[in-house]
Amino acid sequence: MRYISFGTRQTKVSEIVLGTMRIAQKTPEQVAELIQTALDCGMNAVDTAPIYGPSETIIGKAFATRPGLRDQVWLQTKLGIRPHPRVKSNYFDFSYEHIIESVDNSLAALQTDHIDSLLLHRPDALMEPEEIARAFQELHDAGKVIDFGVSNQNPAMMRRLAKHLTVPITTNQVQVSVAFTPMFDAFFNANMQNDAAVMRDGGILEYCAEHNMAIQAWSVLQHGYFGGVFLEDPNYAELNQTLERIAADHNSTPTAVAINWVLRYPTKMQAIVGTTRPERVRQSAAACDWQMSREEWYEVYLSAGNALP
Ligand SMILES: NC(=O)c1ccc[n+]([C@@H]2O[C@H](COP(=O)([O-])OP(=O)(O)OC[C@H]3O[C@@H](n4cnc5c(N)ncnc54)[C@H](OP(=O)(O)O)[C@@H]3O)[C@@H](O)[C@H]2O)c1
Structure with a gap:
């Protein structure tokens, strides 16, 4: 396995990351086995998101079945894609309130006290960078999130965000x-x-x-x-x-x-395999x-x- 030096702590993170968008039908035991297999191959990174159905909850239960497993994993989740309450579609929400609430929900579902990397999942046209900056700083100060990044954002969006953030944008997850x-x-x-x-x-x-x-x-x-x-x-x-x-x-x-x-x-390239x-x-x-x-x-x-x- 090869590793990159990731984010503010230069953490050793594997170039191949285990993605968990498709694990909804798997049991916590099966997912624990999947994560353990990844670790045995040198892959120490797991990617998830609250919009992946029960993925975070299953991962949390998988950690609970194997004490010590969480500590061996560099854990990334995301936020900002929400099912619309009336229209059959998702919509995007980078508001301060949603960022804070989503991270607290992720921490509970994942049965952990911190997230190693948190990504803004898909661009929200109504985003206000000052609000995002305030939420990120609070999450960082509380020790809930170590590094912050984006997904599916173009340079103009990242440049605008970076002007306001007090933490660096460490990654962009793209297709x-x-x-x-x-x-x-x-x-x-x-x-x-x-x-x-x-x-x-x-x-x-x-x-x-x-x-x-x-x-x-x-x-x-x-x-x-x-x-x-x-x-x-x-x-x-x-x-x-x-x-x-x-x-x-x-x-x-x-x-x-x-x-x-x-x-x-x-x-610094990583491949997320699903x-x-x-x-x-x-x-x-x-x-x-x-x-x-x-x-x-x-x-x-x-x-x-x-x-x-
Ligand atoms: N940021 C974003 O907007 C975004 C969007 C999409 C995904 N993601 C992340 O990226 C991860 C990977 O995405 P992905 O699942 O689309 O990636 P992927 O690795 O390209 O696709 C995985 C799928 O391909 C199947 N597969 C793999 N090898 C195969 C083979 N040789 N023959 C037939 N089928 C094969 C797998 O089935 P088996 O399970 O049976 O092997 C699984 O259903 C996700 O889990 C998620 O973490 C992020």
Whole structure:
């Protein structure tokens, strides 16, 4: 396993993180086993969120079943996505009251006294940075949260927040996979007259690298917006052939190669894997066993159906 030095305490956190968005049907014992498998592979980081149904509660119960387990884990949760009481949709809430209440609820559900990293989950158009700053400072002073970050935010949003926050923004969690590459597409086509040149994200990767922030990639095995797993998908035949060939060259697996590709971006990079099966946790952890060459990285990008100028 490889590790990055994360946040204000330079905590040693694994590049592969166990995501828990899909554990609603699992028992606390099964989730304890999943976390223990991750730890055995050197993955010491768990990501969750209150919007992932009972995920936080199940993790809390998993910790309770195995004394000492919580202390071995770097624990990240999020806040700000709320089910709308009347409309069949979520909405976003970064108000002072919601931030404080959400963290207290997360602490209770997770059966812990602190959260290692807390992320603003999806941008709230009505956010008032002064309010967020006040809530973050209070949570920090009370020892409830160690580090703070964002998710799905562009540089303009992060810059505006950073002006007011008294704590650093340590990470941005964004969607990246070999089959979801708009940030790289815009990078390669800068100032060209084709569609790929349209930079919709405003340069998130560059902003994070410039500010020494960790970039956490979510849905590393999915295409589209929760479009499904691209591995073994006939629509991604060429990509799968390339992943299989590179896997064979390194005595690895297509899963590990796909994650390896995401981690190859040369900054503080983490991949959040969402599997609920211990054997796939082990496969994912093996993504850190070697580093992909430039030639392999570009071959994977091209075989996913992309072109380079
Ligand atoms: N910040 C955000 O907005 C945001 C959004 C989405 C997700 N996240 C975070 O990112 C984490 C990962 O997201 P994700 O779950 O979408 O990631 P993912 O790792 O790309 O997908 C996991 C899913 O793929 C399946 N899978 C894995 N390997 C497979 C294979 N070889 N063949 C077929 N299916 C396979 C898994 O099934 P099995 O369980 O059966 O292995 C699981 O259902 C989440 O848990 C959450 O923590 C954050």
